[in-house]
Amino acid sequence: xxxxxxxxxxxxxVSVASASRALSGRRKVTADVAERVSRxxxxxxxQPNAVAKALRDQxxxxxxxxxxxxxNPFFTTMVEAVERRLxxxxxxxxxxxxxxxxxxxxxxxxxxxxxRVDGLxxxxxxxxxxxxxxLSAAGRVPLVQLDRYIEAGGTDWVGLDDNAALAQAVExxxxxxxxxVVFAGSRxxxxxxxxxxxxxxxxxxxxxxxxxxxxxxxxxxxWGMQAGRLLLGDGPLPDAVICGNDEIAIGLIRALxxxxxxxxxxxMVVGMDDVGHAAMCDPPLTTVAQPVDEMAxxxxxxxxxxxxxxxxxxxxxxxxxxxxVRETSRQRTxxx
Ligand code: RIB
Numbered sequence: 001x002x003x004x005x006x007x008x009x010x011x012x013x014v015s016v017a018s019a020s021r022a023l024s025g026r027r028k029v030t031a032d033v034a035e036r037v038s039r040x041x042x043x044x045x046x047q048p049n050a051v052a053k054a055l056r057d058q059x060x061x062x063x064x065x066x067x068x069x070x071x072n073p074f075f076t077t078m079v080e081a082v083e084r085r086l087x088x089x090x091x092x093x094x095x096x097x098x099x100x101x102x103x104x105x106x107x108x109x110x111x112x113x114x115x116r117v118d119g120l121x122x123x124x125x126x127x128x129x130x131x132x133x134x135l136s137a138a139g140r141v142p143l144v145q146l147d148r149y150i151e152a153g154g155t156d157w158v159g160l161d162d163n164a165a166l167a168q169a170v171e172x173x174x175x176x177x178x179x180x181v182v183f184a185g186s187r188x189x190x191x192x193x194x195x196x197x198x199x200x201x202x203x204x205x206x207x208x209x210x211x212x213x214x215x216x217x218x219x220x221x222x223w224g225m226q227a228g229r230l231l232l233g234d235g236p237l238p239d240a241v242i243c244g245n246d247e248i249a250i251g252l253i254r255a256l257x258x259x260x261x262x263x264x265x266x267x268m269v270v271g272m273d274d275v276g277h278a279a280m281c282d283p284p285l286t287t288v289a290q291p292v293d294e295m296a297x298x299x300x301x302x303x304x305x306x307x308x309x310x311x312x313x314x315x316x317x318x319x320x321x322x323x324x325v326r327e328t329s330r331q332r333t334x335x336x
Pocket of ligand 1 (some may be wrong): 072074147148192219245246247263272273
C-alpha cells in the first residue's frame with residue numbers, strides 16, 4: 001500500500017483532518033500547517049487517491065472529448081483549444097478518437113462514461129449512425145456537440161457558420177473573375193460535409209456562377225489529389241475550386257501543378273479551416289478560418305451551464321468565419 005494521508009499527517013505532526021484540508025486546498029489552514037503538510041507529502045512522495053476523491057466529491061474533475069480523427073490538424077487544434085478552456089475551470093480532459101467509425105465512437109463514449117467524466121464534448125463522426133450513442137450518453141451526463149452534430153440534434157451545439165463560410169469563399173472567387181466553379185468536399189456522412197455543399201450551392205446560385213458537378217470524397221490530401229486528377233481529365237478546367245477543407249485544397253493544388261496547371265493564374269483554389277499548414281502551402285493557401293478558440297470557449301461555457309443544472313432551451317450557436325486571402329486566389333484587375 002502506498003503512502004497514505006495518515007502517514008503524511010503523522011510526519012507533519014497534525015491531525016488527518018488538517019492534513020486533508022491542507023492537501024485539498026478546499027478549506028483554510030494556517031501557513032505553518034500548510035507548509036509542514038506540503039513538506040511531509042513531498043518527502044514521502046504522497047499521491048492523492050483520485051478514486052477516493054471522486055467518491056467524496058461526486059466529481060472526477062474530468063471532461064471526456066471525442067473527435068473523429070486526431071491526425072487531422074483541425075481536430076488537434078480544436079482539442080487544444082478546449083483543453084486550455086477546461087484548465088481555466090480546473091478540469092482535465094480525457095481524449096478519444098472515433099477513427100471516423102460510429103461503432104468505435106460508441107465504445108469510446110462508454111469508456112469515458114465508465115471513467116465517471118463530469119461531462120462530454122463530441123464532434124460526432126456520422127450525422128445519422130452516431131445518434132443513438134450520442135443521445136444515450138446525453139441522457140447520462142451533460143453533453144455538448146462541437147463542430148459536427150447529429151441530425152437528431154438533441155443537445156447544445158457550437159460550430160462554424162458554414163453558410164457564411166461558403167458565401168465568403170464564393171463571393172471572393174467571383175470578385176476575382178470566376179464564372180465556373182467546382183466544390184471538392186467530403187461524402188455527405190457528416191454535418192460539415194452536408195452544410196458546406198448546400199452552402200456552396202446557395203452561394204453560387206446567388207452569385208450567378210456556373211456550378212459544375214461536385215467532387216465528394218474524404219477530408220484528406222489523398223482525396224484532394226484524386227479530385228485534382230479528375231478535373232485534369234474532365235475537359236476545360238473551372239475558373240475556381242472551393243474545397244471543403246485545407247487538406248483537400250493542398251492535395252488538389254499538388255495534382256493541378258503536377259498536371260502543369262498554374263494556381264491561381266489558370267485556376268483559383270480556396271480551402272477551409274486555416275489550421276496547420278495552410279500558410280505554409282506553396283503557394284500559400286487562401287482559406288476560410290474557423291473561430292476554433294471561440295467555439296471551444298462557447299462549448300465549455302454551455303457544458304458548465306448544463307452541469308450546474310441550469311434548465312434552458314437547447315442552444316445552437318453558429319460562429320462567424322473569417323476569409324484569409326493569400327496566394328491561391330486573386331482579385332480581378334481593372335479592365336480584366
Ligand atoms: O478538416 C476536417 C473538417 O471536418 C473541418 O473543416 C471540421 O469542420 C470537421 O468537421
